[in-house]
Amino acid sequence: MVIEEELIWIKKIKNGHSQSFGQLYSRYADKLFGLCFRYTGNKSDAEDQLQEVFLKILQKIDSFRAQSSFSTWAYRLATNHLINFSTRRKDTRESDLAEVLEPAGDGRDVPLALALEAAVRQLPEGYRRVFILHDQEGFKHEEIAEILEINAGTSRSQLTRARLALREILKPVLEQETEVAR
């Protein structure tokens, strides 16, 4: 049902119907914004990149042939765009994550979350994209396989390697936390 509805919107967008673009935006903006935020680390850049991603979707919508779900196609496009963006932009701007975490006030481990965000940026791209999609954005390995055009086994093994690499980077923070817990 969702897929049929999206196909109708896409057909209308191809015919220049802006209202359908608005409907597609409403459905995917939060999900794609999460991904943009993971790659940029701050809300302002994430908002800019969200615009770029939606424009890219619009520019390439004629090439969408419904061979995969729109969701998979859009995430593939967004991931490739964001990888290019983060490769081009080497400067690391101040992160907004603390600001986003504080109001939640739900007992999350804020120092570890902040350290993790910085650590994720140090991962090799292959590990990073799988970690973001799986542990941060909640995709299954089969979905990641479609988005990144790899096989599910590769996704699993890259996730394991990413987690272990993060553990190495975060060792001082994790040890400190263990000390405090004792």
Added chain:
Amino acid sequence: MNDLEMEDLLSKSLDEPLSADESARLDAAMAQSAELREMARDLMAIKAVAAAGRPQAPPLSEQLLERVAATAPIKPGLRRYWAPMALAAAAALIFFLMPPQTPQDEDTLLQDQLYQAQAHAGQFRMDYHNRITAMEGLAVKHLSQLPAKQAISYSERLGFINRMIGNCEDAVDSAILRPETHAGLAEVYDAKVTLLDLILEA
């Protein structure tokens, strides 16, 4: 089982239930290795905070709509014929269902609407949508008040009006997205006259 396989199993256990055999092997390995237990604790801590901090996306902005307008994939054939005709339908409906006005008033009204469309795209779309909905209500009311023997021809008219209403909404979107359709204003007026004749003859 080597370390690499055990790491894979440990990582897998964070995401999905293990088979009885896998679970037994992992439990046995962890019972023997403090390092593996420590690794399990660290990986669980990392996974617990990984999804933290997910901000909400901003609403669809005017700025993005403007950029969409510059890249909207409207097909050349449709751009040439469809938008002016749809705009004509919109104008005809306004003329048909709203109080009569002089041609000069109409020109001013339509030009003003197009200008407003560019200046206040979002608000204009909402206003226009409300007006189209009101027109639809008027058309239905009009139909319900007719004698039964005229109902069929007026049903056909209503069907026609409903199709035009659909075109109106598309026309509004098109006018907002594609300011160059304003250049076809003369065609719009010609088409409007033809369309009005059709409606009034029905």
